[in-house]
Amino acid sequence: MTHQAQARIAATYIRGGTSKGVFFRLQDLPASCQQPGPARDALFMRVIGSPDPYSAHIDGMGGATSSTSKCVILSKSTQPDHDVDYLYGQVAIDKAFVDWSGNCGNLSTAAGAFAIHAGLVDTARIPDNGVCVVRIWQANIRKTIIAHVPVTNGQVQETGDFELDGVTFPAAEIVLEFIDPSDDGDDGGAMFPTGKLVDDLEVPGVGTFKATMISAGIPTVFVNAADIGYTGTELREAINSDPAALARFEAIRVAGALRMGLIKTPEEAATRQHTPKIAFVAPPADYTASSGKQIQAADIDLLVRALSMGKLHHAMMGTAAVAIGTAAAIPGTLVNLAAGGGERSAVRFGHPSGTLRVGAEAKQVDGQWKVTKAIMSRSARVLMEGWVRVPGDIL
Structure with a gap:
């Protein structure tokens, strides 16, 4: 019996907020996975190590929790006045399933930083020193997120003294603005779908x-x-x-x-x-x-x-x-x-x-x-x- 060799795909493993995930540039994915569908889902599940009946993710990049079983795709934005499109997949642990129905706010932080790391932000918009404003289009929920990413010597500053409960070590602070975050999209229109506060x-x-x-x-x-x-x-x-x-x-x-x-x-x-x-x-x-x-x-x-x-x-x-x-x-x-x-x-x-x-x-x-x-x-x-x-x- 012959077995195919492993394929290798360019990827970056990033902690964002109190989550972490595997980040890809759209252009680096295999051609069959550059569009939504079963091939992309199968790839992400195998990267993470799901479905895993042991709920351990020993044979993958996941951490067997909802906070660590995530994949992200970034690409140059198709939307006016945005830098990148950010698509997020939540990979189930013990089931063969990738949920594309929502966003990860924690990894939105990493999306801003990765956009700069990955060369997806126009260099003219990146200061030598200061704060780079990354305009993110959150493609799952069709909303805008603005990430204020600190930059030192033209590179993302990752170390710092900002402490975040749930994260062991301090790092550089990234401020996120979620613009018009109430859901006006396909899932129900009003902020309060039932029309009531309670x-x-x-x-x-x-x-x-x-x-x-x-x-x-x-x-x-x-x-x-x-x-x-x-x-x-x-x-x-x-x-x-x-x-x-x-x-x-x-x-x-x-x-x-x-x-x-x-x-x-x-x-x-x-x-x-x-x-x-x-x-x-x-x-x-x-x-x-x-x-x-x-x-x-x-x-x-x-x-x-x-x-x-x-x-x-x-x-x-x-x-x-x-x-x-x-x-x-x-x-x-x-x-x-x-x-x-x-x-x-x-x-x-x-x-x-x-x-x-x-x-x-x-x-x-x-x-x-x-x-x-x-x-x-x-x-x-x-x-x-x-x-x-x-x-x-x-x-």
Whole structure:
């Protein structure tokens, strides 16, 4: 029996925010993978090491968590006044599936840095020293993201003293602006798809819960921690080691997806694992973060825990942070009420790894809430660059 040799594809492994993924330039992908379809999905699954019944990703670049099972494609932008198009694929761990339904806010940070590293930004726009403004078209959700990337001697500055809870070492700060992040695209139009700031969400076999369902950054279903038996101070192990709890969260997520019009039948949720997110909120309380760091109630506005791809996230997804900041800015949502109510342009929330501050500019236009911008700081660092290798028979 003969076996094909491995193929090698130019790739860069990057941490962005509290996630990391394998980045490709579109032009470097095999011809069969330069268009959406089964060939591209098969490549990305093999790069990551999925599907893996052991949930370990030993034979791939993934890290067996939703935060580390990601691939990104960047190319020169097809959109006016943008530098790059950024396409994100969330690779399932134990299933043969790549979810293209949403964005990764954390890797949006890395997309800005990689755009410069990869020669996709006009050199005339890159200062010798200062900040390069990278205009990103997020192709999954058709939104604009502006990344303010520090540059030293004409190259991306990656080292620095900016600390981000959930990331072990400090790095250079990158400021992200999510422009008009409320979802006006194919998935439902209004920021609040049900037309209400708070709904009674009936979850078959589980119960009925107060819920804020919002499309901003990423479609997200927020519920009160107390209503589902939690305090909001939980760490990953408390949720992820409890199969019954995970099943209940998935039931709530599916019910929310149906109410938001993201799916037509419960069965469709299996093919849309990345969106919507499910999160629970609570008023501030003291707790110990996963690193052992003591978080004081006086230093935060509220507590938030969120699940991604069926598991509690170790920190906070960047897109969910946009949803948190947006919902917090709108009086009457569950997020806003957990933060004490009233008008606010920014919140600092506690998550399993520590705290994060996010700002949002929201206003009412003709009776409808609109958010013009959400802002937060992250960091990014290239971990490895060169070629990723995959068995040739999958191409």
